[in-house]
Amino acid sequence: MLVTGIAFAVGTILNWLLRRSNRTFPANMVLTVMMVVLLHEAHTGFVIFSPVLSSKVMAQTIDSHWQPGMVIEVNGDYEPRPASISIRNRQLRILNGRRNNIWYGSTFPDAPRFLMMTSL
Numbered sequence: 001m002l003v004t005g006i007a008f009a010v011g012t013i014l015n016w017l018l019r020r021s022n023r024t025f026p027a028n029m030v031l032t033v034m035m036v037v038l039l040h041e042a043h044t045g046f047v048i049f050s051p052v053l054s055s056k057v058m059a060q061t062i063d064s065h066w067q068p069g070m071v072i073e074v075n076g077d078y079e080p081r082p083a084s085i086s087i088r089n090r091q092l093r094i095l096n097g098r099r100n101n102i103w104y105g106s107t108f109p110d111a112p113r114f115l116m117m118t119s120l
Contacts, residue, residue, distance in 0.1 A: 007037040 011034025018027035051057065062072065073093045105111060 004038060004041045007034050007041070010034075011037075 011030055014030045015027045015034075018024075018030060046053065071093055073095055075095045
């Protein structure tokens with residue numbers, strides 16, 4: 001975060017000073033370097049927080065307990081669920097899932113009915 005803040009502050013101030021003196025190309029190069037630093041730091045942040053942001057641990061847990069014929073059931077919205085469930089060709093049931101983005105497609109006549117269950 002510190003490197004990101006410094007790069008953003010220095011890049012913005014240098015760009016502004018160079019543009020005031022009508023030096024467009026160096027100002028654009030400062031912006032380019034600033035964005036490279038910002039993108040590198042964003043990538044570093046994703047690497048650091050990947051155990052929290054990714055679904056790798058959940059996918060490994062599912063794979064270690066998986067037996068043929070088992071079904072994964074998701075309660076609530078489908079969107080925040082990990083993509084690793086659908087990538088691994090596992091059957092998935094959604095409980096109380098008729099809302100947000102999946103609601104519209106679930107009303108189509110050819111939509112699978114077993115995917116949409118409602119709790120009482």
